[in-house]
Amino acid sequence: MKYRIKFSKYGSIIFIGHLDMMRYFQKAIRRAEIPIAYSTGFSPHQIMSFAAPLGVGLYSNGEYLDIELTQEVSTADMKEALNRTMAEGVEILSVKALPKNAENAMASVAAAGYFIQIRKGHEADLVFGEGFDDFMAQSSIPYEKETKKSRKLLDLKEGIYDYEVKEDGIYLLVNASSSGNIKPGMIMEAYYAYLGRKPSEFDFVVTREETYTKNEDGQFISLDEVGKDI
Amino acid sequence: MRKLALTDEILLKIDKPARYIGGEVNSIMKDRERVDIRFAMCFPDVYEIGMSHLGIQIIYDMLNKFEDVWCERVYSPWMDLDEIMRKEQIPLFALESQDPVKDFDFLGITLQYEMCYTNILQVLDLSGIPFFAKERTWEDAVVIGGGPCVYNPEPVAPFFDLFYIGEGETMYRQLFDLYKTCRKTGKSRKEFLMEAGKLPGIYAPEFYETTYHDDGTIATFYPVIPELPRKIMKEMVRDLSDTYYPEKPVVPFIRVTQDRVVLEIQRGCIRGCRFCQAGQLYRPVRERSLEFLKEYAVKMLKATGHEEISLSSLSSSDFSKLPEFIDYLIEECRKRHVNISLPSLRIDAFSLDVMSKVQDVKKSSLTFAPEAGTQRMRNVINKGLTEEVILNGAKLAFEGGWNKVKLYFMLGLPTETDEDARGIALLANEIAKLYYETVPKEKRNGKVQITASTSFFIPKPFTPFQWAPMCTREQFLDKAHTVKTAVLEQLNKKSIKYNWHEADASVLEGILARGDRKIADVIYMAYKKGCIYDAWGEYYKHDVWMECFEACGLSMDFYTTRERSLDEIFPWDFIDCGVTKEFLKREWQRALREEVTPNCKMACQGCGAARFGTGICYEERS
Structure with missing residues (x-):
């Protein structure tokens, strides 16, 4: 039986990195006494996979992990049992049972929604969001991605599926698939460059609002819409 | 939600911010307005080390069971944050409340190692x-030290208001009651410290x-106030199955050194190895009951x-109910997919059987701690492990599929000769040879790998070797060179890897x-000149320390290479750890005569610990 767990990260938990979040959930699942399946061998590990790693310092309202259980458990019970043992800053938002043929969390990620705000004390003289429509109206948004080995020229525009300039920040829906993942920081860098500016390291507070997959009709649906309550 | 002491920007800049945010599962939050005493419990090293320490976990749990007390944790900020805190004048804070330590009633610091x-x-x-206790006022937390190093607190005495000597479970309640009374009745800080100094186990330096x-040796050591004790007896838990x-x-968010449940099965050791301080300090051996251990193992998991x-x-193999407890644990842990780790087991048929059940033989290694290379030397240190026992254990292990062996030794032991040092290489070679003799070619999983360290x-202090001269740096390195050369002369040198510690x-540490x-x-002075994290090789500044000794007009040799006379008054002689100086003297003389002393299970040696009225001293001997 496969289950998908949705959780949020807020408060001081944003400083816990992806690998430590995995360890955190392994222990939480033991504490909650969820009948998780284990791999075989001398050091068996829990069968668990995360949808998309979240960088240190990012908030989220839409993180996902899949687990496999050895027996059927009510999704409401599991949610409650997990929430009873969560540290402050992590909340289980939903637990869904997945259909047998469901793609695993990581492979099914297509897009992610982010909300970007200016960090307090970093406002400068800019009205955040100013000129963003013009920035988005460009025919292409070139971005040079530097990795340890190489430099690659990307067109960010292809990967920005939707956006909205709000009063207190900018919402972005972007490609988050393994082939074309776009980090919100890349877009902010390009946006600032468009304005003739350069952002400093800690200018933005980023919240991942949701992680999406595509349904058969090619529409974005949140990852937990794939499953159901049992 | 808790407000953190450090800004997001700082936390995002430094390595492992999880060291400083608290909020871990099972950490204790209380209402600061509803407690009388705020206690900051500090392990003066980085979070991952401090969080791995069992003693602090016991005290943290116990103090928080007191309704009027809130105990929080403090660790040394790592170098990156240390620099930022100094520059931005951010006061050190406790992890739970994130409040400044200065505002606490007590700052408890555990001294686990000298460095x-x-x-x-x-x-x-x-x-x-303030660094020096005499400059503090009621505005400052009362600084109290504990842990094994307080059995010689003198080198750090001026920095502490109080020391708690012995096991932490027994005296804090009384100390807190006294504190509350003193504060309520408007007593001065000095009056409180003096009264505290009259409590059992509490030393007010x-x-x-x-x-x-x-x-330069001590002529007299005495309390300036006659009501204070001349001798301070260590505190000790009488019944380890009826305590905190x-x-x-x-549960830390990040991986710490001990990322596991730690269950203390007994305290103390029957063996009486003459180099070992813990073996004397924690006498007499006291076991926890099987019921206690079973209950806590499950609850903690x-x-x-x-x-x-x-x-x-200190020596799990000596725990009388080990086979029964391990059977229970294997069963419980199998159900829960939990691994069992069993350090400090003697290698024999029983332990190999257990290890083959709980570990992957191919990946794990066998550990022997002969501590010395020759039987003569092992007799001097009273390590009752013979070459025959080591080789028998190794043979059984090789037959069981193991092919990695770790050997631990000490160099620079009293009376040690070149032959003893070379004995380390010979013993390693014997074990390698045994592997090739025992395991036929077709069954070998590559070479045997022997690591001698x-x-x-x-x-x-409080060991029979407290009178012994310590080697100089040069002598240490010569000895390591002797071992290294001897290893290279062995037939099986390619199967042996030799590591030695840095000598500076x-x-x-000896001083x-x-x-x-x-x-x-x-x-x-060393601190003022930038010494910190001395236990971390990369930060240890030997030259600075040497300069400081010179500037203070103190000879390092006085503390290290000098042989102490039998009637010398030691700085720690005012502490009574249960074991008498007479017993230690006897053991020192037996060591020089290369005489082995039987362990507590075989026969009582009259060390003095029987006066505590508990433990092995009152059990039937085999």
């Missing part, structure tokens, strides 16, 4: 608490004075979700271990 002494000053400095002979133990240890449980003791022997830090109050000035 953390400059970190004590770091903690005081960043907290904004500012009320004690030392006079010295011309040669954490059911819900704090449930409450933490850890994937591993480790049994802790030596550390340098440092004489410690050992010299300083701090047997130092007197005069050393405090050196520690202070």
Whole structure:
């Protein structure tokens, strides 16, 4: 039986990195006494996979992990049992049972929604969001991605599926698939460059609002819409 | 939600911000307005080390069971944050409330090893608490030290208001009651410290004075106030199955050194190895009951979700109910997919059988601690492990599929000769040879891998070797060279890897271990000159320490290479750890005569610990 767990990260938990979040959930699942399946061998590990790693310092309202259980458990019970043992800053938002043929969390990620705000004390003289429509109206948004080995020229525009300039920040829906993942920081860098500016390291507070997959009709649906309550 | 002491920007800039945010599962939050006493419990090293320490977990749990007390944790900020806190003048804070340590009633600091002494000053400095106890007022937390190093507190005495000598479970309640009464009745800080000094196990250093002979040794050591005890007896738990133990240890977010449930099965050791301080300090051996251990093993696994449980003791093989407890544990852990780790097991048929059940033989290695290379030397240190026992154990293990062996030795032991040093290489070679004789070619999984490691022997207080001269740095390195050369002469040299410790830090550890109050000035000066995290090789500044000894007019040799006479008054003689100086003297003389002393299970040696009226001293002997 496969289950998908949705959780949020807020408060001081944003400083816990992806690998430590995995360890955190392994222990939480033991504490909650969820009948998780284990791999075989001398050091068996829990069968668990995360949808998309979240960088240190990012908030989220839409993180996902899949687990496999050895027996059927009510999704409401599991949610409650997990929430009873969560540290402050992590909340289980939903637990869904997945259909047998469901793609695993990581492979099914297509897009992610982010909300970007200016960090307090970093406002400068800019009205955040100013000129963003013009920035988005460009025919292409070139971005040079530097990795340890190489430099690659990307067109960010292809990967920005939707956006909205709000009063207190900018919402972005972007490609988050393994082939074309776009980090919100890349877009902010390009946006600032468009304005003739350069952002400093800690200018933005980023919240991942949701992680999406595509349904058969090619529409974005949140990852937990794939499953159901049992 | 809790407000953090550090800004997001700082936390995002530094390495491992999870060290500083608290909020871990099972950490204790209380309402600061509804407690009388706020206690900051500090392990003066980085979070991952401090969080791995069982003693602190026991005290943390116990103090928080007191309704009127809130105990929080404090660790040394790592170098990156240390720099930022100094620059931005951010006061050191406790993890739970994130409140400044300075505002607490108590700052408890555990002294687990001598090389953390400059970190004590770091903690005081960043907290904004005056370094020297005599400069503190009621505005400052009462600084109290505990842990094994307080069995010679003198080198750090001026930095502490109080020391708690012995096991932490017994005396805090009385100390807190006294504190509350003193505060309520408007007593001065000095009056409180003096009253505290009358409690069993509590040492108030500012009320004690030392006079010295011309040669620098101690002439007298006495309390300046007659009501205070001349001798302070260690505190000790009589019944380890009826005392505090954490059911819900704090679960760190990041991987710490001990990322597992730690269950202490017994305290103390019957063996009486003459180099070992713990073996004397924790006498008499006291076991926890099987019921207690079974109950706590399950409770702790449930409450933490850890994937591993480790049994802790100085010598697990000597625990009388080990087979029964291990059977229970294997069963429980199999159900829960939990690994079992069993350090400090003697290698024999029983332990190999257990290990083959709980570990992957191919990946694990066997550990032997012969501590010395020849039987003569092992007799001197009273390590009752013979070459025959080692080889029998190794043979069984090789037959069981193991092919990695770790050997631990000490160099620079009293009376050690070149032959003893070379014996290390010979023993390693014998074990390698045995592998090739025991395991036929077709069954071998590659070469046997033997790793021999030596550390340098440092004489410690309250051991029979407290009178012994310590080697110089050059002597240490010569000895390591002798071993290395001998390893290269062995037939099986390709199967043997030899590691040795760095010698400079050992010299300083030796000084701090047997130092007197005069050393405090050196520690202070070294800290002021930037020494901190001395236990971390990369930060240890030997040259600076040497300069400081010179500037303070103190000879390092006085503390290390000098042989002490039998009637010398030691800085720690005012502490009574249960074991008498007469017994230690007897053991020192037996060591020089290469005589082995039977262990506590075989026959009582009259060490003095029987007066506690508990433990092995009152059990039937086999």
